[in-house]
Amino acid sequence: DHRDLHSFPTRRSSDLTFVNGHNFWAMNQAGYPLNRQIVECTEEHIDEKGVTVIQDIQWVTSNGQYVLNEERVTRFEVWDSCNFVGVKSTWKALYGDVYIAKTKEGGLGIRVQHQLEKFWGGRVRSAEGAVGEENVFDSFSDWLEIQGKVQGHQVGIVMMPHPSQL
Numbered sequence: 001d002h003r004d005l006h007s008f009p010t011r012r013s014s015d016l017t018f019v020n021g022h023n024f025w026a027m028n029q030a031g032y033p034l035n036r037q038i039v040e041c042t043e044e045h046i047d048e049k050g051v052t053v054i055q056d057i058q059w060v061t062s063n064g065q066y067v068l069n070e071e072r073v074t075r076f077e078v079w080d081s082c083n084f085v086g087v088k089s090t091w092k093a094l095y096g097d098v099y100i101a102k103t104k105e106g107g108l109g110i111r112v113q114h115q116l117e118k119f120w121g122g123r124v125r126s127a128e129g130a131v132g133e134e135n136v137f138d139s140f141s142d143w144l145e146i147q148g149k150v151q152g153h154q155v156g157i158v159m160m161p162h163p164s165q166l
Helices: none
Strands: 002-006 036-046 050-060 066-078 083-092 123-126 144-150 153-159
Touching: none
Parallel strands: none
Antiparallel strands: 002 036, 036 050, 050 066, 066 083, 123 144, 144 153
16 A cells, blocks of 8 residues: 555646635645645556556645545556546545535646647647637537647647546
C-alpha cells in the first residue's frame, strides 16, 4: 500500500474548487487553506494489454474534516494508433451531504502541453462543431477534442464518456 498526498492534477475549474464550500483546486497555492486528497493505491493490475490502477481517495479539508470518498479506477493501454487512458471515478458521500459547484469540466479535466492552448495555436472542438474555448466551455457535448502541434507533430486528445454511459 502507498499513502501519499495528492495534488489533484485531474481537475481544474474555479467552480469545481468548491466542494461543500472548500477549495480543492488551489491546494499548495499561497493564500489558500491546505485542503487535500489522501490517496491510497489499493490495487494494481498488469496484463498483456495494459495497466489498471485502483485508488481510494479521501477528500479532507484544512481543518481535518473528511468531505467525501472517491474510488478511482484508471486504465492505461497502448493501441496501434494512440494511447488510451480510461478513468472511472465513483464519489461517495460517506460523511454527510456533499455539494459540488457547477463546473465546465463535469468532474474530469486534464492538463495539456501549453502548445495545445489557444495562445500557442491549439484548438478545442466539440461534437456539435463548436470551436474555441469561448464556444465550447460551459456547454454540453458527447465528446471534446483538443489538438495542436507539439515538437512539430500534430497531436490530439479526445475526451468522451464510455459507450456504456451513453
